[in-house]
Amino acid sequence: ATLVRVQRGGSPSAQTEGKLTLLCDAKTDGSFLVHHFLSFYLKANCKVCLVALIQSFSHYNIVGQKLGVSLTAARERGQLVVLEGLKSGVDVFFRPREEPHPLQFLREANAGDLQPLYAFVRDALQPVDSGEAAWRCPVLLVDDLSVLLSLGVGPVAVLDFVHYCRATVCQEWKGNVVCLVHDSGDTEDEESDVLLNGLSHQSHLILRAEGLATGFCKDVHGQLRILWRRPLQPTTHRDRSLTYQYKIQDKSVSFFAKGMSPAVL
Amino acid sequence: MAVAGTSGTGTRSTGSMVAAASTNNVTSFQRRGPRASGADSGCSRLVSIAGTRRSVRNGQLLVSTGLPALDQFLGGGLAVGTVLLIEEDKYNIYSPLLFNYFLAEGIVSGHALLVASAKEDPADILQKLPAPLIDHSYKKECDEDICGHKMESDIKMKIAWRYQLFPKMEGRPVLSSGFGHDYDISKRIPQELIETSKWHGFFLPEKISSTFNVESCSLTSGYMKLLQFIQNIIYEEGFDGSNPQKKQKNILRIGIQNLGSPLWGDDICCAENCDASHSLTKFLYILRALLRTSLSACIITVPTHLIQNKAVIARVTNLSDTVVGLESFIGSEKETNPLYKDYHGLIHIRQIPRLNNLIYDISDVKDLAFKLKKKLFTIEVRENFYV
Numbered sequence: 001a002t003l004v005r006v007q008r009g010g011s012p013s014a015q016t017e018g019k020l021t022l023l024c025d026a027k028t029d030g031s032f033l034v035h036h037f038l039s040f041y042l043k044a045n046c047k048v049c050l051v052a053l054i055q056s057f058s059h060y061n062i063v064g065q066k067l068g069v070s071l072t073a074a075r076e077r078g079q080l081v082v083l084e085g086l087k088s089g090v091d092v093f094f095r096p097r098e099e100p101h102p103l104q105f106l107r108e109a110n111a112g113d114l115q116p117l118y119a120f121v122r123d124a125l126q127p128v129d130s131g132e133a134a135w136r137c138p139v140l141l142v143d144d145l146s147v148l149l150s151l152g153v154g155p156v157a158v159l160d161f162v163h164y165c166r167a168t169v170c171q172e173w174k175g176n177v178v179c180l181v182h183d184s185g186d187t188e189d190e191e192s193d194v195l196l197n198g199l200s201h202q203s204h205l206i207l208r209a210e211g212l213a214t215g216f217c218k219d220v221h222g223q224l225r226i227l228w229r230r231p232l233q234p235t236t237h238r239d240r241s242l243t244y245q246y247k248i249q250d251k252s253v254s255f256f257a258k259g260m261s262p263a264v265l
Numbered sequence: 266m267a268v269a270g271t272s273g274t275g276t277r278s279t280g281s282m283v284a285a286a287s288t289n290n291v292t293s294f295q296r297r298g299p300r301a302s303g304a305d306s307g308c309s310r311l312v313s314i315a316g317t318r319r320s321v322r323n324g325q326l327l328v329s330t331g332l333p334a335l336d337q338f339l340g341g342g343l344a345v346g347t348v349l350l351i352e353e354d355k356y357n358i359y360s361p362l363l364f365n366y367f368l369a370e371g372i373v374s375g376h377a378l379l380v381a382s383a384k385e386d387p388a389d390i391l392q393k394l395p396a397p398l399i400d401h402s403y404k405k406e407c408d409e410d411i412c413g414h415k416m417e418s419d420i421k422m423k424i425a426w427r428y429q430l431f432p433k434m435e436g437r438p439v440l441s442s443g444f445g446h447d448y449d450i451s452k453r454i455p456q457e458l459i460e461t462s463k464w465h466g467f468f469l470p471e472k473i474s475s476t477f478n479v480e481s482c483s484l485t486s487g488y489m490k491l492l493q494f495i496q497n498i499i500y501e502e503g504f505d506g507s508n509p510q511k512k513q514k515n516i517l518r519i520g521i522q523n524l525g526s527p528l529w530g531d532d533i534c535c536a537e538n539c540d541a542s543h544s545l546t547k548f549l550y551i552l553r554a555l556l557r558t559s560l561s562a563c564i565i566t567v568p569t570h571l572i573q574n575k576a577v578i579a580r581v582t583n584l585s586d587t588v589v590g591l592e593s594f595i596g597s598e599k600e601t602n603p604l605y606k607d608y609h610g611l612i613h614i615r616q617i618p619r620l621n622n623l624i625y626d627i628s629d630v631k632d633l634a635f636k637l638k639k640k641l642f643t644i645e646v647r648e649n650f651y652v
Contacts, residue, residue, distance in 0.1 A: 032623050054584075056346075056557045062621040086554035092494055093551055108545070109483045133350035150580045182583065189576030216631065221562055248623050 017137050018170045019177075020162075022203035024196065026183035028211035028222045032248050035060065035144045037178050039067040041076050046175075047135035049124040051117070051142045053085035066251040079135060081124040083117075085147075109154040114161035122168055125175065138175035140165055146182040146192060146201075155194040162199060183208070204229055207244075219263035220245050224255065273649035314514050314560075316374025317345065318444045323622050328376070328516055328562050329445035331366030334644040335612075338633060339587055343564075344620055346557050347586035348549070352569040353523070354593040354610060360566045362450065362642050364520055367564045369394040369454060371462075371518035373446050378464035379498055381491055381521045384529035387466030390522075391459050395448035444612075449640045467494050469529065487581040488548040495519060496555055505559040517561035520542055524548075525567045525581075530633060534571035542577065549584040551634070591635075608634035612644060 023033045038060065041048050060076060060082075061071040074080035083102060092101045102120035105111035125138035148158050162179065169175040181199060184192040200206060206227040212220060227241040244255040256262070267452070293633050317328050318339050330349065333396050336342045349367075353360040371378050372394065383430035461641030472490050484492070499505050504517045525545050526530050531546055556563055572578050593610035594600040612633040632647040 029619060031619065035623065054553075059621050063623060066623065087555050089551065090496070092559060094493070094556075106438040106551075111483070146583070147550065150543065150584060152543040152547060184576060184579055187575040187579045189579060192576065213273055250622070250624055255624065 017176060019164055019175045019204040020170060020199075020202055021176065021178040021205045021207065022199050023178060023180040024183050024200075025209045026185055026211070028209055029205075030054075030180060030209035031143065032253055033142065033207055034178075034180050035063045035067060037137070038141055039069045040069075041141070041176075042069045042071075042080065043073070045136050047125060048074070048138050049121055049138070050078050050080065050082045051085070051121070051140070052082055053147050054144060056083055058165075059083050069196050071087070078155075083120060083124075088211075094106045102127065103123075105153055106151060108152075111154070113155070113157045114148070114153060118161055118164045121165055125169060125173065127173060127216070138169055138173050140169050140175070140177045142179040142181065144180035145195065146180075146184075149191045151190075155191045155198070158195055159196045159198045163257075166202065168232055187246055203222060212245075218262045219247060221248050222246060223258070270432075282415050301309065302347075302428075305432060314570075315518060316370070316376055316444065317516060318342065320344075323620075325620055328374075328518070329370050330363070330564075331368075331446070331448065332363065332371035332642065332644065333445040333447070333587070335363075336458070338612075338614055338644070340588075340617060342444070343560050343562050343587060344618065345560055347562060347620070348553060348556060349564045350581070350585035350588045351564065351566045352588065352590035352615070353590040355570055356593065357566075357568065358595070358640075359610060359637065361522070362637070363589075364522060364564060364566055364614055365390070365450075366448060366642070367395050367518065369397065369448055369518050370446060371516075372454065372458050372464075373397050374443075374514040374516075376518050377502065377504075378462065379467070379495060379517060379519045381467035381494075381519070382470035383487065383526065384523060386468050387464070391464065392453065394454040394459075394538075395450040396452035396454050397458075397499050398447040398449055423633050447641070451640045452643065465498050467491055468616045472573070475607055483543055484543045484547055487530040488544055491521070492548065492551050492555070495552070499555060499559045499561065504561055507641070514560060517559065519556075519561055519563040521563070523568060524565045525569075525572065533577055534572065536570060539575045542574070545577070546584055549581060553584060553586075582616060585616070586618035586620075588613075589613070590615050607632070608636045608645070608647075610635050 021037070021166060023030055023037075025033075038048065038050060040066075048205065050060065056070070064071045071080060071082075073081065079244065085103065088101070089103050089106055092103050093106050096107055100116040100119070102117040104116055121140055125140065127138065145158055145162070162177070165177050169177050181196050182192065182195055201227075206225075206229065208225040208227070210223045210225065212222060222245070223243060224244045224246050226244070227239055229239045243258060245258050245261060246253050246260065248254050278458060278600075317326055318341075319325065323341070326345040327336075328345055329336050329342050330339065332413065350558050351360050351363055368378055368380065368391070370376075372391075378391075380390055384591075467490075469487050472494070473487060499517065500507055502508075502517070504515075523529070525533055527535055531544055552563065555561075556634055565585075567581065569578050569581070572581075590613035591610060592613065594605055594608070595610075599605045612635050614631075614633070634647045635642060635644050
C-alpha cells in the first residue's frame, strides 16, 4: 500500500482542507514523509511553500524526480516557493542587510520571534486573483521545526509561528500546513518536548515514524503510526489510529501491516 | 521542462539549468550526465576531480576519509558537501588518527586543506601526518599514464575500486587520481608533499588576540572567527564557484579539532545548563550551509563524552551528516574482557546521511572494532562476538 491510500483509508469523512498535519520521527529519519507530502500536494495542483531549513533545494529536487514531480518546473511556473534555509542563511549571516529577512534570527544574539519568517510564508501563499491558472488550496510545508530550537529560537516562539500560519493558511485560506518535528525521546530535551506536545494538541493528523524497538532491520525500516484527531473539540469518540510498518525503497515506500513484511511471509 | 521521472543516469540534471542563471552552480549534488550549462569548458562529461569518485548507488560525489576500510562502511566514502562528526574516544588517542588520515588523504589527492585547532598549531599537525605507502613497481607504469590516459585510468579505477583496499599506489601521490590510499603511521609524511600542498591554518590563540571587533550573534567569538575564516577561504579560492575563470576544480578539506571543548571558549562540556548552549549548534548549522554550497568536505572531532546535556548531543548529531563514534577500551572493563582481546576499541556508525535519496547506503554490518597496529589503524567486523 502507498502512503496516499493509507492516509485516506483512515477517516471516512475526510475533509482535506484547513488541516495541520504533524510529521514526527523518533529514533529514525522521517524525512521520507516530507518528500511524500511535497510530491503529493504538487501533483494535486496546490500552491506549495516549502520552508527547507536543513537540506539544499537540489536534494528535494532529485528525490522529487524519483517520486514523479519536477520541483524546478513547479518553481518556474509559480506553483512552488522555496525558502532555502541553508543558502539564504549564509547570505544573511555573512552579508547582513537592513531590511528584514525571514532568517534574521540567525544574526541575533537572542533570537526573538519568527515574525519575518511568517511574513515570508504569508507573502508566498497569498492568493492572487489575477485570473491566471488558479491553484488549489495553499500548502505550507516545513522541514523541519526542530532545527529552529537548535538555532536559539524558543519553543514558544516556534509555536507562535505555527499558530499564525494556521490562522492564515488553514483558517483564512482553507489551506494545509505540514510540519516535521523530531521527537527527542529520552534525551531530556525540554524545549523539544514542549514543542512536540504543543503541536500534537493542535494537529488534525499525526504521522509518527519510529524505529523498530528491536533495532535495525534490513526489510522493515520502521513503523508508522497514524493518528486522526479532532483538536480542540470534545472527543465523543476516540481518536482513530492505525499502525503500519514500512520499508523505504529507491522510488517509493511500501507499507504493510505489522509482521506482514514480504520478507517474512 | 517535463521530466518523466524515470530513473537512470541519463536523466538531465535540472539543477544545472536553473543554476546557470545564478552565480552559484557548484554543488556536488548533480547527477552524472550531459551538462547543459556549459560551465565546465564545454566538456560533455563531468570532469572528474582528483581524489574523488561517484557513488555507485546515486552518483553522489565522494571523497575518501583516508581509511579505505572506513569508506566501505560509510557507503563508499564521505559525500562532498557534508560533515563527518567523530565522537572522540575518552582520552583522545584515536580520534586524532582519523583526523590525520583525512588530512593526509587530502594532501595525497592534491586537495586544498583548511586545518583549525584551538590546541595545536596547524603547521605542527601537518608535520605529524602519516606517510603514504608507495609501491615502486607501479611507478613506471604511472609515469606513462599521465594526463592523456587519465580518463582511462579513471575507468579502470571505477571497475576495480575494491582493489584499492590493497596496498597499490601510484608513483606520483600528489597528482594521484586514485581514491583512498594506505598510510604508514609509523612514518611522517614527506616534507615536500606538505610544501607542494595548498593549506590554510586557523590556530585560535593567534586569531583571538587580534583586536578585530566581532559581532556576537550568540556564537562564541572563536566560532564566529572560524566561520568567517572558512567562508573567506571558500569565497576567495572559488570553492563555491564564484571565480569561474579559475583553473581546475578542486576539493577543500576542512578539519576542525576538538570542537565544543573549552579551548574554543565553549562551555557545553563544562556545565549542564550552559550560557552558550546554542553556540555550537548554530555554528554547525552555518557550517553545513557553507559546505552544501561549495566543493568541500569537513571532518570535526567533538569530545561528546564530556557533554553532559544529552539534548545537546542529540542536536549536534542531527546537524551533522555522518556521525562515527569511537569507544576505546582503555580504562574500561572491556579491556580485560577476553571477547575484546584482539582489539583496542569499538567504532559506532551512528548516522549516515540520506542525500538525494529516500534510502541510504548502509552496510548490514553493525559491529565494528578497531585495532591500532604499529603501522596501521585497522577496522574489522567483530565476528566472534555472538555466543
